Amino acid sequence: MIKKFFIALCVLLPTTVMAIDTLEFSTDEQRLQFLRLAEELRCPKCQNQNIADSNAPIAKDLRNELHRMILEGKDEEQVVDFMVERYGNFVVYKPKFDTSTYLLWLGPAVIALLGVVIVVMTSRKKRSAGPAKTAELSQEDKNQLSKILSEDEK
């Protein structure tokens, strides 16, 4: 059973990489850059697949475009800007920090901070409420308390 699984895996795996392998690069560095960017860019037609994974025609077009730009010597930022200019922030899994994305980037930190503030405030309230209550001992209680304490001393 396990053997069969591995054979199936060996047969299936290369097919997913093949679309990429037909493209040629002059250096290994370019190839690595291509693979990295193809994983970071999101296919516009698909809901959650990068362009390296997807078989959609648009993903293939974008891979070709990426390939062309890398051969032209464009750096990562230029490629990402090119894609975002055309397809919007949707195509990047890590959107740039700007006015339209600050809520996305800062939101979680703000909410976490808010949680810490609430926790600190409620715990402080409890602590300050503690001694206030002990001060409110009635005269009777105080008498009883001193009685108990003096009994202990004996």
Added chain:
Amino acid sequence: MKRALLFLPLVLAVIIGVILFWGLSNDPTKLESARIGDPLPSFNLPSLQDPTAMLSQEDVKGRVSLLNVWATWCPSCRVEHPYLLKIAREYGVPVIGLNYKDEREAAKQWLIKLDNPYTFNIFDEKGRLGLDLGVYGAPETYIVDAKGVVRYRHVGVVDDNVWKTILEPRIKQYAGES
């Protein structure tokens, strides 16, 4: 005061509920175009009907028009075709075709068989203009104003409802601006 604070989680839950419920009506497959407010990307592509006639972004200027991305391999394009004919003929709005990654002969036959709503057709065989425009599937319909600026994108089939509720009011608005 303390008692009112107890209702805070309920209020928060209701607010979040309303936001999430509103989110349900959003179609995540529809992307807002990144090109809204930008001039149409420059291009130099042949006409579908006449390979020697070259077209550019200048040809799209002059009037508010619809730029319809279509192809013969796209089944939904066939569905919306009658509406495009209606828009071009009955409502008198110019519809410009962007024949996207298609075969010239098949596309010409399509227009003969189904009739031709387009003022002219840009033949974008490689999908170069489509890519610059941010097309991610056909059909897509853009509203381009008289200055050649992309104002709106509709993804999917154009029908009576889309025309009445989305396209027509916008076209009127943009036509009034210039």
